[in-house]
Amino acid sequence: MKLKLFITIIASALPLISFAAETNTTSTQLSASAPLSANNGLNQANHSSCVPGEPKSSANYNATKWYRDSAERNAQYNQIFALGLEKVSAQVKAQKLSKKSWGVIMDIDETVLDNSQYEKQELLACSSYNAKTMYTFMEQATSPATPGAHNTTCAIQKMGGKVVLVTNRDGTFDDKIQDATVANLQNSGICFDNVVFAKGAKDSNKTPRFEAVAKGDYSQIIASGKTKPFKVLAYFGDNIQDFPNINQKDAIKQDPYGKFYQPFGQIYFSLPNPTYGSWEGNTFN
Numbered sequence: 001m002k003l004k005l006f007i008t009i010i011a012s013a014l015p016l017i018s019f020a021a022e023t024n025t026t027s028t029q030l031s032a033s034a035p036l037s038a039n040n041g042l043n044q045a046n047h048s049s050c051v052p053g054e055p056k057s058s059a060n061y062n063a064t065k066w067y068r069d070s071a072e073r074n075a076q077y078n079q080i081f082a083l084g085l086e087k088v089s090a091q092v093k094a095q096k097l098s099k100k101s102w103g104v105i106m107d108i109d110e111t112v113l114d115n116s117q118y119e120k121q122e123l124l125a126c127s128s129y130n131a132k133t134m135y136t137f138m139e140q141a142t143s144p145a146t147p148g149a150h151n152t153t154c155a156i157q158k159m160g161g162k163v164v165l166v167t168n169r170d171g172t173f174d175d176k177i178q179d180a181t182v183a184n185l186q187n188s189g190i191c192f193d194n195v196v197f198a199k200g201a202k203d204s205n206k207t208p209r210f211e212a213v214a215k216g217d218y219s220q221i222i223a224s225g226k227t228k229p230f231k232v233l234a235y236f237g238d239n240i241q242d243f244p245n246i247n248q249k250d251a252i253k254q255d256p257y258g259k260f261y262q263p264f265g266q267i268y269f270s271l272p273n274p275t276y277g278s279w280e281g282n283t284f285n
Contacts, residue, residue, distance in 0.1 A: 052126045061123060063274040063275045067110075067274065077147040077271060078147050080148070080271055082148065083265065083269065084152065084236060087234065087266060088161070088233050100161075102231045103162030103163060103231070103232060104156055105165075105213060105236075106166070107165070107242040111238050112145060113146065113149075113185070114144050114145070114146045115137070117143070118134060118138075119275050119276075139180040140180075141181075150188070154189075162193045163193055164192070165190075165195045168206070169181055170198050170201050171198060172199065172222070182195055193227050194227045195223060195224040197223065198222075199222050204241070207244050210244050213227065234269060236269045238271045238272070238277070242270075243270075247278075248277075248278035252282055
């Protein structure tokens with residue numbers, strides 16, 4: 001009787017032991033496989049359970065669906081851009097800034113351009129991010145503007161401000177990406193003065209480029225053109241690292257109710273993107 005009870009207990013515990021081991025493996029994959037510009041953390045961790053052509057089997061399904069098909073996404077983008085425009089306008093008036101002496105800096109991907117078709121494409125194929133497929137997609141130059149991006153960028157220019165787009169798209173990837181990016185922005189109705197690219201795949205820290213743009217120094221950066229020095233009144237982005245001197249590792253440790261986050265909603269405007277980002281490397285608490 002005792003032997004039978006012991007065997008029963010061991011048998012019932014095996015699934016729990018197996019689940020714990022599987023969970024631990026997944027956590028390691030998530031923290032180790034999430035680079036700054038790739039949305040491969042969740043997708044790779046659950047790749048084995050994905051069935052081609054059945055999007056609901058993908059770990060990134062809900063995030064991609066929310067981004068592509070929710071009214072909340074549309075509302076939040078419009079809301080954040082409207083707030084940013086309001087704050088910028090107030091600063092221009094309060095400081096009595098002259099035309100072309102000021103401007104804003106914005107990210108491109110999932111800030112002013114919506115690349116979620118790529119997310120859907122990879123999701124349906126049970127594929128995770130890789131640079132070749134991503135750049136092939138971007139060079140098609142078909143991404144639409146995000147909600148509110150056209151109105152906000154054009155309103156800023158109409159007010160006399162500059163709009164410079166600083167992206168982590170690698171300007172050295174091939175001979176097409178720079179022209180394709182500019183064409184996509186123009187075709188989607190984004191108003192801008194200049195586009196600044198990353199100088200290689202590892203050039204993910206935007207702060208040196210922010211500083212160069214503000215100074216009008218284009219000697220060490222890749223850009224579609226040149227703009228004269230101007231006062232930067234606001235930054236817009238979907239990644240915490242789209243803002244000056246901030247990285248994910250340090251930011252996540254800050255008090256969410258403290259001084260660190262006070263610039264957000266004032267001069268920093270963060271747009272929602274649950275499909276990928278530097279946050280993928282964070283510990284799952």
